[in-house]
Amino acid sequence: MKDKIIKALKFFGISGIGWILDIITFSSLNSFFHINIIVANIFSSFIAITFVFLSSTRKLFQNNSKISLKYKYIIYLLYQIVIVLCSSFIINSVNDFVLGLNLEFLVSYSNIVAKIIVTPFTMIINYIAMTIIVEKL
Numbered sequence: 001m002k003d004k005i006i007k008a009l010k011f012f013g014i015s016g017i018g019w020i021l022d023i024i025t026f027s028s029l030n031s032f033f034h035i036n037i038i039v040a041n042i043f044s045s046f047i048a049i050t051f052v053f054l055s056s057t058r059k060l061f062q063n064n065s066k067i068s069l070k071y072k073y074i075i076y077l078l079y080q081i082v083i084v085l086c087s088s089f090i091i092n093s094v095n096d097f098v099l100g101l102n103l104e105f106l107v108s109y110s111n112i113v114a115k116i117i118v119t120p121f122t123m124i125i126n127y128i129a130m131t132i133i134v135e136k137l
Contacts, residue, residue: 007060011127014055015048019119022048023112030111037095037111041088049080052126061134069134076133083122083129091118 025044029035035043053076063069094114098106106113 008127010060011056011130012123014060015052015123015126017055018048018052019123021051023115026115027112037092037114038088041091041115042084045080045084045087046077049077049084053130056130057134061130063134065137067137072133072137075137076130079129079133080126083125087118087122091115094118 022044025047026040029040029043030037053073057063057069057072063072091111091114094117095110098110098113
């Protein structure tokens with residue numbers, strides 16, 4: 001049990017670095033280039049997804065099957081397409097909700113607040129998926 005907790009914490013650390021890449025890209029695309037929140041989240045998420053997959057499979061998860069990591073990456077990408085699309089629409093909805101609160105200090109950062117709110121849920125789901133895809137398949 002202790003090993004699983006340590007592994008999860010390490011994954012969240014790697015994911016945290018990926019999230020920093022994600023949020024910087026997301027913020028830049030949305031704030032500076034005025035790209036739609038959904039499109040910005042899709043693009044920034046795939047940068048983070050690739051980083052997390054490559055880092056996690058090198059440092060954390062063991063591929064013990066005959067299926068190569070290339071194929072598992074494709075499976076993970078297909079899974080991520082669903083998750084990223086769903087989370088992008090959720091982030092957009094949360095952003096609209098935050099904007100509707102009319103709290104002046106949140107309005108200019110509503111997109112980032114929305115992404116921060118949704119991220120912990122996607123991190124947990126991604127850990128479970130990564131464990132299944134890399135170690136169980």
